[in-house]
Amino acid sequence: MKVALLDELRAQNPIVFNVSNFVTVQDVANGINAIGASPIMSEEVAEADEMVGLAGAVCLNLGAVTATQVTQIRAVGQSANRQHRPLVIDPVAVGAVKYRMQMATGLLNDFHPDVIRGNAGEIAALAGVDWQAKGIDAGEGTGDRTAIAKACAQKLKCVVILSGPTDVITDGERAVKVLNGTKLFQIHVGSGDMLSSIVAAFCAVTDDYFEAAQTACLVFAAIGQLVAEATPNLGAGTFIMKLLDKLQTATVAEIEGIAAFE
Ligand SMILES: Nc1ncnc2c1ncn2[C@@H]1O[C@H](COP(=O)(O)OP(=O)(O)O)[C@@H](O)[C@H]1O
Ligand SMILES: Cc1ncsc1CCOP(=O)(O)O
Numbered sequence: 084m085k086v087a088l089l090d091e092l093r094a095q096n097p098i099v100f101n102v103s104n105f106v107t108v109q110d111v112a113n114g115i116n117a118i119g120a121s122p123i124m125s126e127e128v129a130e131a132d133e134m135v136g137l138a139g140a141v142c143l144n145l146g147a148v149t150a151t152q153v154t155q156i157r158a159v160g161q162s163a164n165r166q167h168r169p170l171v172i173d174p175v176a177v178g179a180v181k182y183r184m185q186m187a188t189g190l191l192n193d194f195h196p197d198v199i200r201g202n203a204g205e206i207a208a209l210a211g212v213d214w215q216a217k218g219i220d221a222g223e224g225t226g227d228r229t230a231i232a233k234a235c236a237q238k239l240k241c242v243v244i245l246s247g248p249t250d251v252i253t254d255g256e257r258a259v260k261v262l263n264g265t266k267l268f269q270i271h272v273g274s275g276d277m278l279s280s281i282v283a284a285f286c287a288v289t290d291d292y293f294e295a296a297q298t299a300c301l302v303f304a305a306i307g308q309l310v311a312e313a314t315p316n317l318g319a320g321t322f323i324m325k326l327l328d329k330l331q332t333a334t335v336a337e338i339e340g341i342a343a344f345e
């Protein structure tokens with residue numbers, strides 16, 4: 084685990100190109116900006132190649148995609164592969180909606196992601212494992228989360244993050260668990276989307292995407308935990324404000340001080 088990548092990210096200030104969903108786009112932009120990278124969003128297929136070309140990494144969020152946007156997402160994904168930009172996918176609610184699963188499966192045939200970040204319901208669905216996803220949320224299941232994440236990584240040949248109370252990060256062989264976090268993440272819609280884009284930001288500053296994924300998960304979860312511990316009984320509204328503040332100011336030493344992983 085290389086928490087010092089956070090300083091590298093802040094020094095390089097990489098551009099992260101996001102195709103976001105309309106629900107959480109501002110959280111994603113501000114989260115990337117606060118941590119020290121530079122967000123840019125686009126829904127226009129005509130500028131796909133140019134956008135990818137100026138970015139250090141690309142994050143495709145499948146959270147609220149129209150048929151027109153599928154065409155743009157495909158073009159962006161293929162362009163990221165062609166231009167050798169790290170590519171992160173967030174497969175929102177593929178475990179709950181058959182249409183989304185078909186759409187995501189089709190896209191994953193058309194381009195190759197370097198990292199997929201989803202909750203248990205989403206990663207189980209992509210792995211082909213039984214799980215009761217609940218809309219955008221993880222839902223219920225009894226399967227072993229590390230085994231499910233590994234199965235997904237082996238099937239899709241990429242790094243997989245299965246996030247939740249414990250984040251599992253795997254390349255299909257090796258697996259690391261990040262134990263930090265706070266339940267407050269669950270009462271903010273967009274926590275997962277922010278994490279996916281922050282994973283992309285870390286992928287922009289190292290070629291080791293397994294390392295980038297682990298570090299992003301640790302940094303994000305630990306910062307949430309620092310915020311929760313600093314203010315007892317924090318509510319949903321103030322949590323996101325304080326989370327943005329702490330994304331901006333947290334130091335490597337503070338994060339290393341509470342880091343819990345195995
Ligand atoms: N119960 C929890 N306790 C601690 N951290 C959590 C908890 N639930 C989610 N998180 C954290 O929230 C972030 C978003 O993950 P998750 O909730 O799984 O995504 P999504 O919003 O896509 O369902 C991750 O950093 C994860 O570690
Ligand atoms: C509510 C909602 N509906 C479609 S996308 C979306 C946001 C999902 O955000 P997250 O997965 O980060 O909780």
Ligand SMILES: [Mg+2]
Nearest residue numbers: 175219275276
């Ligand atoms: Mg999500």
